[in-house]
Amino acid sequence: xxxxxxxxxxxxxxxxxxxxxxxxxxxxxxxxxxxxxxxxxxxxxxxxxxxxxxxxxxxxxxxxxxxxxxxxxxxxxxxxxxxxxxxxxxxxxxxxxxxxxxxxxxxxxxxxxxxxxxxxxxxxxxxxxxxxxxxxxxxxxxxxxxxxxxxxxxxxxxxxxxxxxxxxxxxxxxxxxxx
Amino acid sequence: xxxxxxxxxxxxxxxxxxxxxxxxxxxxxxxxxxxxxxxxxxxxxxxxxxxxxxxxxxxxxxxxxxxxxxxxxxxxxxxxxxxxxxxxxxxxxxxxxxxxxxxxxxxxxxxxxxxxxxxxxxxxxxxxxxxxxxxxxxxxxxxxxxxxxxxxxxxxxxxxxxxxxxxxxxxxxxxxxxxxxxxxxxxxxxxxxxxxxxxxxxxxxxxxxxxxxxxxxxxxxxxxxxxxxxxxxxxxxxxxxxxxxxxxxxxxxxxxxxxxxxxxxxxxxxxxxxxxxxxxxxxxxxxxxxxxxxxxxxxxxxxxxxxxxxxxxxxxxxxxxxxxxxxxxxxxxxxxxxxxxxxxxxxxxxxxxxxxxxxxxxx
Amino acid sequence: xxxxxxxxxxxxxxxxxxxxxxxxxxxxxxxxxxxxxxxxxxxxxxxxxxxxxxxxxxxxxxxxxxxxxxxxxxxxxxxxxxxxxxxxxxxxxxxxxxxxxxxxxxxxxxxxxxxxxxxxxxxxxxxxxxxxxxxxxxxxxxxxxxxxxxxxxxxxxxxxxxxxxxxxxxxxxxxxxxxxxxxxxxxxxxxxxxxxxxxxxxxxxxxxxxxxxxxxxxxxxxxxxxxxxxxxxxxxxxxxxxxxxxxxxxxxxxxxxxxxxxxx
Numbered sequence: 025x026x027x028x029x030x031x032x033x034x035x036x037x038x039x040x041x042x043x044x045x046x047x048x049x050x051x052x053x054x055x056x057x058x059x060x061x062x063x064x065x066x067x068x069x070x071x072x073x074x075x076x077x078x079x080x081x082x083x084x085x086x087x088x089x090x091x092x093x094x095x096x097x098x099x100x101x102x103x104x105x106x107x108x109x110x111x112x113x114x115x116x117x118x119x120x121x122x123x124x125x126x127x128x129x130x131x132x133x134x135x136x137x138x139x140x141x142x143x144x145x146x147x148x149x150x151x152x153x154x155x156x157x158x159x160x161x162x163x164x165x166x167x168x169x170x171x172x173x174x175x176x177x178x179x180x181x182x183x184x185x186x187x188x189x190x191x192x193x194x195x196x197x198x199x200x201x202x203x
Numbered sequence: 204x205x206x207x208x209x210x211x212x213x214x215x216x217x218x219x220x221x222x223x224x225x226x227x228x229x230x231x232x233x234x235x236x237x238x239x240x241x242x243x244x245x246x247x248x249x250x251x252x253x254x255x256x257x258x259x260x261x262x263x264x265x266x267x268x269x270x271x272x273x274x275x276x277x278x279x280x281x282x283x284x285x286x287x288x289x290x291x292x293x294x295x296x297x298x299x300x301x302x303x304x305x306x307x308x309x310x311x312x313x314x315x316x317x318x319x320x321x322x323x324x325x326x327x328x329x330x331x332x333x334x335x336x337x338x339x340x341x342x343x344x345x346x347x348x349x350x351x352x353x354x355x356x357x358x359x360x361x362x363x364x365x366x367x368x369x370x371x372x373x374x375x376x377x378x379x380x381x382x383x384x385x386x387x388x389x390x391x392x393x394x395x396x397x398x399x400x401x402x403x404x405x406x407x408x409x410x411x412x413x414x415x416x417x418x419x420x421x422x423x424x425x426x427x428x429x430x431x432x433x434x435x436x437x438x439x440x441x442x443x444x445x446x447x448x449x450x451x452x453x454x455x456x457x458x459x460x461x462x463x464x465x466x467x468x469x470x471x472x473x474x475x476x477x478x479x480x481x482x483x484x485x486x487x488x489x490x491x492x493x494x495x496x497x498x499x500x501x502x503x504x505x506x507x508x509x510x511x512x513x514x515x516x517x518x519x520x521x522x523x524x525x526x527x528x529x530x531x532x533x534x535x536x537x538x539x540x541x542x543x544x545x546x547x548x549x550x551x552x553x554x555x556x557x558x559x560x561x562x563x564x565x566x
Numbered sequence: 567x568x569x570x571x572x573x574x575x576x577x578x579x580x581x582x583x584x585x586x587x588x589x590x591x592x593x594x595x596x597x598x599x600x601x602x603x604x605x606x607x608x609x610x611x612x613x614x615x616x617x618x619x620x621x622x623x624x625x626x627x628x629x630x631x632x633x634x635x636x637x638x639x640x641x642x643x644x645x646x647x648x649x650x651x652x653x654x655x656x657x658x659x660x661x662x663x664x665x666x667x668x669x670x671x672x673x674x675x676x677x678x679x680x681x682x683x684x685x686x687x688x689x690x691x692x693x694x695x696x697x698x699x700x701x702x703x704x705x706x707x708x709x710x711x712x713x714x715x716x717x718x719x720x721x722x723x724x725x726x727x728x729x730x731x732x733x734x735x736x737x738x739x740x741x742x743x744x745x746x747x748x749x750x751x752x753x754x755x756x757x758x759x760x761x762x763x764x765x766x767x768x769x770x771x772x773x774x775x776x777x778x779x780x781x782x783x784x785x786x787x788x789x790x791x792x793x794x795x796x797x798x799x800x801x802x803x804x805x806x807x808x809x810x811x812x813x814x815x816x817x818x819x820x821x822x823x824x825x826x827x828x829x830x
Contacts, residue, residue: 027469045382049211052384058211060382064237064320083348085469086462087381088543179211231644255647259640260673267637267670271644274631275611279644297634402629402645404652405608411578413623415614415632 026080028166029089031106032153033074034098034119043096043153044075047160049175050167051079059087072101079166094164096156098139100125107132115163117156117201135159137201146194154191155198162199169195209384214349214374215240215282217385218308219248221356222280224391227306228254229279231268233261233287236320237376238310241282262287266294266307273303274414276401278360282308284376285326286317288334295369296335299431300416304363306356307341308372310379313514313541321541322376322462327518330373331490338428340435342370342442343489345460349383355487361394366438373489375514377462377543438491445493446485450500453482455556458497458523459512460486462543467512470549477550479557480505489519494526501530508560509533512549514542524565532564574598576607578627587780587787589744590618593686594625596754597655601628604761605825610653611645613638615667617659618692636667639674642681651828653761655682661691664700664726671730671772678735678769682760685726688777689798696782700724703801708782723801727774731807737769738809741802743776745791749804759814765821768812776802 032044041062048058062075076089094115097103100123103116110116112131118124120136127134137159143152161167172195176188212220219241222230230245242258249256255272259265265281272279283291288309298305309330313323330343342362346352352374359370402412418424446464448471450456455474459467464485474481484500486493500506508531511520517535524533536552538544555562573579576598584590601607610628614620616635623630633641638656646654656663663671663685671683690708691697697710701723705714715723731739738760742753753775760771776798778790785793 045211048382052209052211058382058384060211061377062380064376064380082472083465083468084383085466085546086543087377087383090545229644229648257643257647257677260669263637264640264643264670264673267634267640268644268647270633270637271613271631271641271646272648273644274641275645275648277648293634294637301632402611402631403649404611405627405629407608411623411627412629413632414630415623417620417632419621 026082027084028079028164029092030077030094030096030160030166031074031089031092031109032077032096033072033102033106036071036073038073038098039150039153040073040098041075043157044077046154046172046175047077047157047167048079049179050172053171053175053178054167056080056167057082057084059084061087074102074106094160094166096153096160098153099123103127115160117159119152119156133163135163135201137198139198142194142197146190148187148190151190151194155194158195158198159201161195162202169199209386211382212349212385213240213380213382214352215310215379216244217349217353218282218356218372219244220387221353222306222360223248223252224387225278225357225360226393226395227278227280227360228252229269229272229277230255230281231257231259231265231272231279232281232283233259233265235284235287237312237379238282238284238308240379241308241310262290263293266291269305269307270294270298270301270303273298273305274301274401275403276398278304278364278395280306280308282310284310284312285314285323288326288329292329292335295341296337296339297416298369299335299339299341300337301414302367303369303414304367305369306359306363306372307369308374311373311375313539319541320376322514322543323539323541324375324461324463324514325516325518325539326373327489327513327515330371331492339431340368340490342366342368342438342491343373344370345373345487345489346378347461347464347485349378349381349385352378353385353387357391357393361392362442364395366434368434373461375462376541442488443491443493443495444487445496446487447496448483448485449480450482450484450503450506452480452505454480454505454507455482455510455553456500456506457481457483457510457512458486458519459483460489460519463512463514466544466546467549470546470553473546473550474553477554479553481553486519492522492526494522497523497526498528501527506531508556508564510552510556511535512544513537515539520565532560534564574602576601576627577625580624582625583621584618585781587778587790588618589775589777590686592744592750593684593753593775593777594622596750596757597684598626600754600757600761604758606653606761609651610655611649613642613645613654613656615656615658615662617662619657619659619686620693622657636662636665637670638662639667639670639679639681639683643674643677643679646679646681650680653682653764655684657684658686659692660685660687660689660699660701664724671726672733675730675733675736675770675772678737680764680767681770682764683772684757685772685774686777687726687774687802688779690779690782692779692782701726701802703797725802727772727807730772733770735770736772736808738763738771738812739807740809741774741776741804741807743794743799743804745795759809759812762814762817762821763809763812766817768809774802776804
């Protein structure tokens with residue numbers, strides 16, 4: 025795998041940056057090269073947040089993603105801004121419990137999923153992005169579910185390990201949308 | 204020295220961690236994007252381990268606190284981004300004049316003026332050609348990954364102490380803001396010489412120590428200048444660092460540092476798929492500049508042309524041209540304003556040069 | 567033969583380069599004497615500034631660092647933060663401290679840095695040949711206020727001690743002068759108190775010295791003294807602006823006891 029690129033975008037506070045970091049951690053657990061790069065500066069204060077994650081078997085070139093394999097969006101402006109960044113055959117995943125907009129392109133795969141509903145059903149809104157990572161993992165194989173779980177155990181402090189089963193449930197429910 | 208397990212960390216935080224591991228117990232800074240995480244990390248960790256952290260009233264004050272701590276004989280660091288480094292140039296010149304060891308980090312953003320906050324390499328001239336007033340040099344190191352930010356920041360402290368001068372880590376917004384895996388060593392290779400010249404109180408010494416950069420008599424100052432020149436020559440002889448990739452059979456040789464070199468690494472693979480052999484010389488020290496390897500490479504019969512890639516209007520390329528000495532055509536491609544070149548843009552340039560190495564070459 | 571007087575060991579003995587009638591020499595000697603009397607010569611680092619006293623490090627027998635123009639308080643901060651048990655002082659003129667270094671002195675005081683600033687105010691730039699300083703009096707003729715300082719055009723003098731004293735981080739601020747024996751002895755006392763307050767970690771300390779500059783004022787030395795008394799003191803009244811309530815006898819005893827405790 026050479027430079028598998030992901031863009032995650034939404035409003036600040038939706039857990040975009042940490043979701044990107046989780047994806048990178050999962051791939052790192054598999055021994056892959058990874059990079060994570062956030063938007064920074066005034067646009068953060070404008071309320072939007074995005075980050076790029078690159079996963080590769082080779083040393084990574086630019087951590088800034090202009091051609092994405094997967095685009096995960098938690099709001100409509102992000103779809104409008106980043107849809108054109110997707111490679112042909114790329115995947116657009118949106119949280120359709122928050123908004124719904126059809127992509128303007130027909131050369132990409134579109135997966136609307138009720139991520140926030142999954143999260144609220146499980147009683148933790150932080151699980152929304154986790155379920156979307158589950159969907160991405162299932163649709164692309166960019167990292168394995170087991171790696172994601174193992175990475176969580178590694179990076180989360182012990183006192184937060186009790187949340188991991190819930191995370192993995194959200195991950196699994198998200199994965200179903202990719203099937 | 205066993206390497207520890209890789210952890211995912213932000214470039215800016217790794218710089219701070221590396222400094223602490225290098226035994227630096229002094230940080231003086233002033234907030235500016237995109238280097239603030241260096242400061243945040245220091246504000247917490249430096250205080251926890253009993254070191255000195257001061258948020259100064261200005262960049263000017265910060266670099267002078269650096270000067271004071273270094274004069275007293277202690278490892279010290281400051282960090283900033285381009286406009287802040289401009290303000291620090293006064294102190295950097297004094298540090299050079301007084302021959303004090305210190306480390307300064309510049310996480311470069313696009314200029315001139317307030318410019319923007321996105322990545323740039325537009326401070327190459329400022330870093331490598333003096334920046335402040337007077338005849339002086341700084342050792343300038345350009346890491347290309349978070350792992351290198353760690354290793355070379357530790358090394359920067361050793362070099363600063365070895366040569367009693369400022370060592371600058373020249374990064375950019377990309378490198379500072381990105382997370383990458385980094386493996387820390389269990390034990391750092393710290394080499395810190397005695398500092399008998401430090402102004403730390405006589406404590407029974409027969410003579411009092413003075414740290415100064417003023418030499419009012421022309422002959423005294425010229426002698427001092429000559430001492431610096433001699434020191435710089437030794438550094439140019441002994442401390443040049445670079446990475447050379449596939450230059451033995453390259454038709455086109457890229458010269459790029461830091462973030463640009465990362466992008467070019469991928470372009471080299473793509474060019475190979477098109478049947479074009481591209482190599483790269485990646486300066487790791489920007490000063491001393493790796494001119495000998497560039498000159499030798501230019502003499503290779505397989506090499507048709509050089510292509511310099513920068514996040515600027517073309518600054519390092521002047522040093523590349525000097526090194527090539529007209530042996531082969533030199534081309535330039537740069538992006539400015541905070542934009543990074545796309546792989547395709549560089550590849551298109553390579554294809555064009557491959558077709559005609561002379562066309563659009565620099566004068 | 568009994569020695570009745572000898573030069574202080576706080577100074578190197580190198581002849582001063584200062585002009586006749588200038589008070590820098592007196593201040594240097596007082597600081598040198600106090601360093602010896604307090605037994606801190608071996609434990610003091612001075613920070614020289616830019617101005618006539620740029621090379622004060624050639625005269626003070628303690629370790630020294632030469633600072634860029636106005637930056638001495640920042641340099642002293644960097645030193646003192648590392649040498650917490652040493653005494654660190656800056657020696658600055660009015661252009662250095664009150665103009666180009668205004669930010670540095672205010673923030674060093676605000677941070678309560680345990681340093682002492684010796685501020686020599688002679689209402690003019692000396693070394694660069696007599697330009698207007700922030701402390702130049704209204705009506706005073708200088709090379710850059712050749713028609714006399716005009717408030718509507720060049721603004722007003724800055725009373726630095728009065729400005730620094732209200733800062734919570736400032737522990738001791740006094741303005742003194744050197745016009746006669748009594749004032750010189752008082753200046754020496756202020757120097758000693760500033761060092762003691764620093765050693766006791768009370769906070770930032772500053773002594774402002776009203777000084778003469780016969781050369782750039784265009785006056786004979788004695789005329790200059792009279793001018794200082796008649797013109798400068800009304801604008802810059804002498805006295806303690808901060809730390810009046812400090813019991814220096816007790817501070818001195820405590821500092822001495824702490825020192826003996828450390829060596830015991």
